[in-house]
């Protein structure tokens with residue numbers, strides 16, 4: 001029996017012992033060659049992963065830091081917050097708290113945001129930025145980012161800010177081909193690292209917009225990131241131990257091969273989907289728009305979700321999520337992000353069967 005409760009919640013996810021071990025490398029000074037070499041070593045790998053020639057930045061914050069930073073750096077006139085669940089809804093709140101004009105584009109939870117809906121809003125000419133969550137982690141919806149990004153050609157002055165926190169490295173991402181302005185993610189989801197690190201990249205247009213905005217603060221100033229990034233450094237003392245972990249995880253990703261990594265996430269996600277169907281459950285997310293790194297199961301059988309997850313923890317030392325916010329108990333969520341394998345997902349599924357039968 002394992003010595004700890006293993007996480008199958010959609011973030012943070014389980015961190016492998018080899019990743020923790022990699023993080024315990026001796027400290028270096030962040031203004032010295034040791035750190036610059038570390039940054040320079042991982043930069044090309046990050047660029048490949050993001051599909052960009054732009055610099056990729058490491059932020060010592062959780063993803064929300066970069067999200068707030070994106071609003072402060074890029075919104076001058078008014079931002080359109082595309083809302084389809086708890087995380088995307090929160091973007092609206094954050095925009096207002098940054099003192100920006102903002103408007104929600106709302107769809108029912110479980111439904112995707114479509115390009116047509118966004119097009120109709122942007123056509124008003126009111127907006128100079130939009131926020132989109134790629135994989136809405138509360139509902140398991142994967143929004144059609146490729147189709148939405150095509151609108152950028154029609155609205156070049158609108159900054160497209162995309163949160164890929166729970167989709168990044170589960171499906172391919174190509175920042176330059178999408179032509180969007182900010183792509184951001186965090187360490188504790190599919191990267192399978194401890195929380196505390198945000199990662200992002202930005203377009204030339206984003207730097208231009210940002211240069212014209214005065215009150216963008218210091219900690220998340222895109223121009224501070226750029227000036228330091230060009231020297232393989234970060235604006236302030238970074239989470240160096242997490243960066244050691246990142247170097248290790250990136251080496252694992254490339255040893256596996258990115259295509260194999262995406263295929264593995266699709267395959268493991270399909271195992272969960274099979275379990276859902278086999279047991280008469282339904283999906284909360286609309287068909288054709290489902291995340292590859294997590295599954296939001298609709299509790300159409302009206303089981304006692306709290307008891308179910310309690311049993312999983314007591315009997316198997318596995319933690320699943322009992323539903324987020326207003327859909328707590330009406331749904332539950334299972335993650336397949338990170339370092340999981342056919343074998344470990346098989347263990348989860350056997351445990352789910354065991355506990356479902358025991359309810």
Ligand SMILES: *Cc1c(COP(=O)(O)O)cnc(C)c1O
Pocket residue numbers: 011062063064065087133135136137163164165166186195
């Ligand atoms: C987890 C998550 C976040 C939150 O990130 P923090 O690390 O808590 O800042 C934001 N957006 C999405 C889509 C997420 O899944």
